[in-house]
Amino acid sequence: MAKRKxxxxxxxxxxxxxxSMMGMELTDEGLNVLALERGPDQDTVPDFAYPKMADExxxxxxxxxxxxPAKSTVTVRHGVRDMAVPYRSLGSFLPxxxxxxxxxxxxxxxxxxxxxxxxxxxxxxxxxxxxxIPDEMTIQDFGVSYDELEPHFxxxxxxxxxxxxxxxxxxxxxQGGNPxxxxxxxxxxxxxxxxxxxxxxxxxxxxxxxxxxxxxPAGNASEAYTNPYGMQLAPCNYCGFCERFGCLNYSKSSPxxxxxxxxxxxxxxxxxxxxxxxxxxxxxxxxxxxGVTYIDENGDEVFQPADLVIMGAYSLHNVHLxxxxxxxxxxxxxxxxxxxxxxxxxxxxxxxxxxxxxxAFNPFIGAGANGEVLNDFGVEQIDFAKEGxxxxxxxxAAMTNGQPIRNMPLPGGAPQWGAEWKEAVQExxxxxxxxxxxxxxxxxxxxxxxxxxxxTDDHGRPLMRMTFNWKANDVRMTQFMKxxxxxxxxxxxxxxxxxxxxxxxxxxxxxxxxxxxxxxxxIMGSDxxxxxxxxxxxxxxxxxxxxxxxxAFPQNIQYNPTGLVGGLTYxxxxxxxxxxxxxxxxxxxx
Amino acid sequence: MSAKLENASRRRFIKGSLMTIPAxxxxxxxxxxxxxxxxxxxxxxxxxxxxxAEEWQFLLAACDRLIPADGEGPGALETNVPIFIDRQMEGKxxxxxxxxxxxxxxxxxxxxxxxxxxxxxxxVYRKGIAxxxxxxxxxxxxxxxxxxxxxxxxxxxxxEQGEIAFDDVSASQFFAFLLQNTKEGYFxxxxxxxxxxxxxxxxxxxxxxxxxxxEWVDQHDKAYPLGPVSLTGERG
Numbered sequence: 001m002a003k004r005k006x007x008x009x010x011x012x013x014x015x016x017x018x019x020s021m022m023g024m025e026l027t028d029e030g031l032n033v034l035a036l037e038r039g040p041d042q043d044t045v046p047d048f049a050y051p052k053m054a055d056e057x058x059x060x061x062x063x064x065x066x067x068x069p070a071k072s073t074v075t076v077r078h079g080v081r082d083m084a085v086p087y088r089s090l091g092s093f094l095p096x097x098x099x100x101x102x103x104x105x106x107x108x109x110x111x112x113x114x115x116x117x118x119x120x121x122x123x124x125x126x127x128x129x130x131x132x133i134p135d136e137m138t139i140q141d142f143g144v145s146y147d148e149l150e151p152h153f154x155x156x157x158x159x160x161x162x163x164x165x166x167x168x169x170x171x172x173x174x175q176g177g178n179p180x181x182x183x184x185x186x187x188x189x190x191x192x193x194x195x196x197x198x199x200x201x202x203x204x205x206x207x208x209x210x211x212x213x214x215x216x217p218a219g220n221a222s223e224a225y226t227n228p229y230g231m232q233l234a235p236c237n238y239c240g241f242c243e244r245f246g247c248l249n250y251s252k253s254s255p256x257x258x259x260x261x262x263x264x265x266x267x268x269x270x271x272x273x274x275x276x277x278x279x280x281x282x283x284x285x286x287x288x289x290x291g292v293t294y295i296d297e298n299g300d301e302v303f304q305p306a307d308l309v310i311m312g313a314y315s316l317h318n319v320h321l322x323x324x325x326x327x328x329x330x331x332x333x334x335x336x337x338x339x340x341x342x343x344x345x346x347x348x349x350x351x352x353x354x355x356x357x358x359x360a361f362n363p364f365i366g367a368g369a370n371g372e373v374l375n376d377f378g379v380e381q382i383d384f385a386k387e388g389x390x391x392x393x394x395x396x397a398a399m400t401n402g403q404p405i406r407n408m409p410l411p412g413g414a415p416q417w418g419a420e421w422k423e424a425v426q427e428x429x430x431x432x433x434x435x436x437x438x439x440x441x442x443x444x445x446x447x448x449x450x451x452x453x454x455x456t457d458d459h460g461r462p463l464m465r466m467t468f469n470w471k472a473n474d475v476r477m478t479q480f481m482k483x484x485x486x487x488x489x490x491x492x493x494x495x496x497x498x499x500x501x502x503x504x505x506x507x508x509x510x511x512x513x514x515x516x517x518x519x520x521x522x523i524m525g526s527d528x529x530x531x532x533x534x535x536x537x538x539x540x541x542x543x544x545x546x547x548x549x550x551x552a553f554p555q556n557i558q559y560n561p562t563g564l565v566g567g568l569t570y571x572x573x574x575x576x577x578x579x580x581x582x583x584x585x586x587x588x589x590x
Numbered sequence: 591m592s593a594k595l596e597n598a599s600r601r602r603f604i605k606g607s608l609m610t611i612p613a614x615x616x617x618x619x620x621x622x623x624x625x626x627x628x629x630x631x632x633x634x635x636x637x638x639x640x641x642x643a644e645e646w647q648f649l650l651a652a653c654d655r656l657i658p659a660d661g662e663g664p665g666a667l668e669t670n671v672p673i674f675i676d677r678q679m680e681g682k683x684x685x686x687x688x689x690x691x692x693x694x695x696x697x698x699x700x701x702x703x704x705x706x707x708x709x710x711x712x713x714v715y716r717k718g719i720a721x722x723x724x725x726x727x728x729x730x731x732x733x734x735x736x737x738x739x740x741x742x743x744x745x746x747x748x749x750e751q752g753e754i755a756f757d758d759v760s761a762s763q764f765f766a767f768l769l770q771n772t773k774e775g776y777f778x779x780x781x782x783x784x785x786x787x788x789x790x791x792x793x794x795x796x797x798x799x800x801x802x803x804x805e806w807v808d809q810h811d812k813a814y815p816l817g818p819v820s821l822t823g824e825r826g
Contacts, residue, residue: 051821054799057778062683069690076703088690089705197810239801248801360813364796365803404777404796416750417769418743419660426663429794430813455692509702 002293002301008034011292011306013277013321016101017562018548018569019312020259021159024229025573026310027266029581034304035271036294038072038313039098043256048104048246056403060244065105067095067314074316075452076510078469080333086455086463091511093518094244095314099273100255102314102516103562107243107368107400108219108252110162111559112153112567114380115146115182117440120390120555128385134473138343138443139390140554143526143535146182149567152574154185156566160253161225161233163369164188164217178214180375190222193236197361198433199372202397205491211376216396218369219253219562229262242368243401252368272296278459280309280325280545289327289545295459307584308544308576315551319344319449319521320464327542328522328532333446333467339532341450343443343520344466345556346508348391348474350501351436352485353409354494361433363402371398377484379440379558389476392558393439395485404429411496435488437481437501438515441474443555449521469508478502517561522551524568526588534588536575537568543586546572628822630786633670640679640712645719649675651735655742656772663793664786666772674775674784675768683771684712709759711767718764721756722749781821788826791818798826 009031012019019035026033042048042065058064067073067090075084096102116123119141124133133139166187167177192215195203199215206213220242221233236251250257263269274297281290281303291305311318322328322340331342375381379392401407409432414424452465482501489497525531528540533552539545548569550561557564579587638646649672659665666672678684691708699706709717726734726745734742748754749765756764775784777791779799785791791798798818806814817826 050801051799051823054801055779055781055821057774057782061774061778063688068688070688073690078702083696085696085699085703085706086690086692087704089686089688091704194804194807196807200810235804237801238803238807240803241801360811362803362806362814364800365806365814370807404790404794405774408773408777417656417746417772419658422657422663422665423661426794429796454694455690507700507702510704511702 002303004303004305007305008032009306010034010308010310011036011304012310012312013292014038014101014311014313014317015099015255015271016096016312016314017103017255018565019310020255020263021156021566021569022310022312022548022573023263023269024259025570025577027263027268029577030268032268033270034306035269036275036277036292036304037099037271037273038276039273041273042098042100042104042246043260044247044250048248050248053245053248054239054241056405059241060401060403061405063090063094063244065096065098065244065246066090067097072317072457073463075455075463075465076508077465077467078507080446080467084452084465084467087510092509092514093516094513095316095516099260099271100246103255104246105244106219106516106562109369109560109562110157110160110217110219110253111563112182113146113557113559113564114180114378116380117557118142118144118146118149120379124384124390132385133390136445136471137390137473138445140343140443140523140525140530142554143524143531144568144571149571150183150185152570153563153567155228155570156563158189159227159229160219160258160566161190161221161227162188162217162219162253163190163193163222165192165215167214176214178375179212180378180381188217190225193218193220193222193367193370195372196365196370196399197359198397198399199370201433201492202372202435202488205488206372206374209488209491211374213372213374216369216371216373216398217563218367220367220369221251221253227258229259231258231261233257236367238365238367238370240364240366240402242366275302277321278324278461280311280321280327280542282326282542286326287542289542309546311545311547312549315518315521315549316449316464318547318549318551322522322532322547323449323451323464324461327539327545330450331448333448336445339523339528339530341448341521342532343523343554344447344449344468344518345441345443345520345553346468347515347517347556348393348439348441348470348478348502349437349514350439350478350482350485350499351434352489352497352499353432353434354489354492354497355411355428355432357427357431357495359431361399361430363399363407363430363432366400366402368400369398370400371396373397377481387476387480389473389480390442391440391474391477393437393477393481394558395481395488396436396438397433398436399433412498435485437478437485438558438560439474439477439481440558441556442471443520444471470502470506472504475502475504475506517550517556519550519553519556519561522547523554524552525554528590534586536587537572538575538580538587540586540590544584546576548572630670630780630783631673633667633673636673638676640676640684644723645716646672647735648719648723651742652746652768653772655739655746656769657776658739664789666776668786669776669784669789670786671772671775671784674778674782675771677783678771679712679715684710686710707760707763714759714764714767717756717759718761718768721759721761722764725754779821780824788818788820788824792826
């Protein structure tokens with residue numbers, strides 16, 4: 001028999017970016033808000049303090065801040081007729097663990113989508129015709145427009161203290177920024193990060209080719225900054241321990257540095273750690289949630305009643321909890337019916353590694369998001385009908401996290417061990433830079449999430465099963481990018497370089513790290529027969545459940561997701577504050 | 591003294607006795623200013639915790655081939671890489687403590703799906719070392735340790751390529767763990783047992799745990815001038 005805790009107005013599942021921000025918004029309304037975090041508590045001091053964070057093995061290789069597969073993982077298969085096997089040890093993606101979630105250990109690459117990415121299906125149909133969309137591709141519109149989200153992107157960037165240069169201020173093109181971005185109502189709150197050698201080399205070559213390079217929008221503070229919540233960021237000191245680490249310097253935008261210090265001071269906010277939510281409980285009619293059941297730090301089952309449930313866990317966990325809770329109809333890839341688990345998507349990336357015998361890049365000197373980028377081959381810049389694919393990428397020359405266990409790119413043909421390996425290490429370390437392409441990934445009928453029939457977690461619940469593989473459309477996209485990056489690489493005149501891009505033989509490989517941008521599965525949209533959430537991130541089926549995060553993306557954008565996740569969170573918060581609380585019920589009639 | 595000469599003599603020395611490795615031979619032309627409170631153990635005096643005596647000797651010999659003392663820069667033995675690996679066996683990695691280790695474990699799964707064995711890494715080492723030693727005894731009529739360097743390399747390459755099949759463990763998985771952990775021990779902070787006196791970091795020019803470079807960001811194409819520091823405050 002579960003213990004029962006006193007009622008709260010709002011229970012939030014997870015305490016990363018989205019719950020932190022939603023916590024500020026809903027405590028502003030005077031609501032009593034509780035967050036339940038599966039992992040441990042953690043903060044800059046003592047958990048990320050110098051020097052212990054400067055330990056590549058513990059944090060970057062053994063994943064100290066990440067989800068433990070022993071506690072929670074997924075199973076993976078390539079196709080709907082295959083048997084899935086567990087993702088037993090981390091590789092391809094790294095969901096976070098503990099307070100701050102993945103917002104603790106990210107690099108800070110912070111983007112808005114291009115406006116047309118939010119209405120991708122309509123954009124493709126209007127401009128190129130519906131017949132260029134392959135039969136198995138299931139792309140959709142988000143159901144919310146860039147113009148509607150703009151104030152919320154803007155506020156998120158101010159909360160997170162993003163360093164960058166605007167390229168489009170209220171429709172006016174700005175020198176030095178991204179000329180292809182959607183309009184901004186204001187400049188970035190902080191100027192761009194200082195430039196490293198690779199930045200300037202890439203910038204000069206790209207400019208000479210008529211392209212439009214600009215500094216990466218960075219969730220790393222370029223200067224001292226105080227955000228709208230009164231939280232203070234310190235200038236990044238380029239310590240080199242960013243992705244996979246907590247920031248030791250109060251410089252990386254994170255829930256801890258940007259929100260939680262302010263939120264924890266509020267009497268109407270509380271949080272409990274080491275509390276793992278098992279499911280959202282529903283009233284008998286199945287139309288409203290009554291609260292959540294969780295396992296507390298002593299292993300006891302607890303029922304937490306609440307009027308409003310905010311699902312703010314990592315995207316994959318949000319979908320898993322919806323499936324376990326029976327909220328929304330599970331998606332069936334064979335019939336195409338149902339919605340929960342539909343349109344799981346990832347990110348199509350590639351890159352070049354360039355070796356310069358006589359250049360000293362000092363790769364250990366780096367912020368998470370320093371880098372020079374360009375967007376000339378973005379979704380809105382490409383003629384899909386002519387090129388034969390739907391999608392786009394941005395390119396980045398980033399110098400980050402140059403520690404030697406992981407950052408040891410050797411020339412092609414170098415042996416993996418022995419005296420010649422050691423010689424290659426000495427010749428190469430510090431003499432390479434990279435150019436990456438970071439691209440969209442479309443949604444497909446058979447790329448989806450459901451409950452695994454075989455494998456279970458510690459609590460006996462079915463693991464979630466991921467069915468995913470690379471598709472020809474996205475391979476054509478990345479091969480297009482490969483040609484462009486090959487040209488840029490040659491123009492840089494390296495002594496040696498190698499290209500690494502997916503091709504038509506490529507199958508999804510869970511071993512090498514690719515990106516922690518797992519999206520979809522609880523997608524937003526305008527039609528309850530094709531989406532889990534309405535345009536306000538509210539469940540179509542259970543109106544007092546709102547689901548944050550990139551699980552809402554109907555397909556993946558070409559950018560890192562956090563900027564869009566932040567904007568969507570504040571958009572949903574506004575709808576809850578201004579509409580839902582006055583009259584709880586569906587915000588959009590089905 | 592030329593690096594070659596120094597390395598040749600160092601190599602003979604290590605192969606011969608595995609006695610104390612003097613710190614002065616570590617690195618090239620860099621003076622050591624170590625001031626860690628507790629000096630790292632010498633490999634010869636170290637009592638392995640996980641590995642038994644025979645396994646330990648195999649590990650020393652294998653590490654010496656994976657990152658030999660030949661040429662410039664330190665080898666795996668003088669940087670205490672085997673000590674690092676022994677300690678990893680006793681930690682979360684060796685026990686696969688963070689990994690999902692529940693069955694079933696179907697056979698014949700594509701390598702694209704990652705680790706799919708019921709064995710923990712420490713079990714893979716134990717079975718892998720035993721099977722490799724048996725292979726050497728049966729097919730090469732000798733102990734792995736006693737083979738010459740070229741013959742040892744051939745065995746390691748056969749493991750790497752999966753050209754030797756063992757009954758109870760994947761040869762290539764065993765080799766993959768061995769190589770991965772050897773490199774980790776070589777490059778990781780000395781706090782984990784390897785990279786003795788940060789010799790590897792000095793060799794490649796990595797400043798370790800300094801973690802503060804703001805004034806160096808726009809000094810382009812100049813090698814960073816300071817040596818490394820470690821998590822315990824050792825300075826090199």
